[in-house]
Amino acid sequence: SAVISQKPSRDICQRGTSLTIQCQVDSQVTMMFWYRQQPGQSLTLIATANQGSEATYESGFVIDKFPISRPNLTFSTLTVSNMSPEDSSIYLCSVGRWGETQYFGPGTRLLVL
């Protein structure tokens, strides 16, 4: 397994602003994933971030709204841009290697007013 940390753990933001969430892993991993869990909902994959290439976004998610960086094998950021109350969610990063189980970070709880 891997030890994963996220910053911030929670935040309250005003609509129209942006928030960047950081994900740090204690070992090198090939794949990092960003998920969203809206209140009472399941975990939904936003995008996959592989080092050295652009992130791959799932249907319904676009780069302009959720830009992602993956500068090295232990770190990634997700920005939630031009936020609205509908973006209030828990944002989670996870890491994995091909064919192996994904492990999740503790999550970032975001409230947009």
Added chain:
Amino acid sequence: DQQVKQNSPSLSVQEGRISILNCDYTNSMFDYFLWYKKYPAEGPTFLISISSIKDKNEDGRFTVFLNKSAKHLSLHIVPSQPGDSAVYFCAASGDSGTYKYIFGTGTRLKVLA
């Protein structure tokens, strides 16, 4: 279209008894299934997995059963303990050889002392 379904949003079980959490899926291409446990304010924690070549996998108090013909899997916890109280998510992957996890909506288990 919800490809992975957990039809019971909540379950209460007496301590020491068996907890059975159910999950149904619709995509016959899924070949790897997992269960995650999530406590409030924490990220999901991997619990147990099963490959489609098996119909049962055990790890201590936790057993996952897979019925491919019925597209159904279940998690058995025996004996249940108050510390098992959490939200349990099932997930599936393997569609078109991808590593993407599709999560169910979760079942909140409460183990009563």
